[in-house]
Each structure stands twice: as C-alpha cells, then as structure tokens.
Amino acid sequence: MENYTMEGRTYRYYGEEAPLYPFGYGLSYTTFRYRDLVLSPTVLPVCANLSVSVVLENTGLRDSEEVVQLYLRWEQSSVPVPRWQLVAFRRAAVLAGRETKLFFQVLAEQRAVWAQDWRLEPGTFTLFAGGQQPGQKTRAPSEVLSARFSVTGTARPLHRC
16 A cells, blocks of 8 residues: 555545534434633644633433534645544533533644644634534534634644644
8 A cells, every 4th residue: 555645535534525424423302502612822832732611501401411522623734634623522411401611622732734743833723612523414403613713833843842
C-alpha cells in the first residue's frame, strides 16, 4: 500500500456524502435544547487549550440522558484535514424540565495536523456542540450550536509546546 491518505476511506473524508448512521445517532424519549455556547478565550496562542461551556436543557416530560458532542473544524489548513473531528463527548443525565451547564477542555494537541510531524498551526476554527454531528442529514431531535475562535502565533511542532 502506497497511498495512506484517508480520503474516500472513512466518513470523515467523504465530502458531501453522509453516513447512514453517524456517530451519536439514536432515539430519545424526550427533547433537549442547547444554548449559551461559550468559548474562552476566543483568541488564543498556538499552544494554548480552549475552555468550552454549554447549557443543556431537557425540554421534554421525561428524565433522560443526552450524549453531548463537540466537533472541531479547521477553516484553513496547510494539509488535508477531516470536515470536522470529534474532540470531546459526555453523557449527561438531565431531569425533565431542568438544565445543566457542562464544561469541556479542548487541548491544543487536538488541533494538531500531520505534516511530516504533528504540528499546530494558527488560523480560524469552528467548534460545534450538540447531540449530533454538524450538518447531519439523518436528523435526531437535537440541535447543533457553533462558535468560532482564532489561534495566533507561528506554526510549530506539537512537541515544542
């Protein structure tokens, strides 16, 4: 095998074709609403981590659990990257009519790209938070919020952070 790229070999690289059952797809006995997605800081140095919080509200009549998923999208990269990449997820139990605030940490190494070694690059990124993948065609009763952040500095190998 000489071609080690993942393009055309996994759903992350299929382009516009969506998988039949994407990660996190499933049914629930209630409905959830996402709000107040906060990224901190919104401009960070190339080696810094990103703090994320989001409020999850159970708007249905039954107590239930939701798998909250965070995806990262590179807006520009020096090498081919997936359309988006899962960077965190957490199962959260929420009582009917209640809400909870969830906190995540997106590590700098999760933004690394492979270019002969693992590298961190400056640029603009979009973070998605919700109960399904961004742009999912097979809709689950959930929504996806998004927010942008920027990374400043010069590109550097991951091991130099």
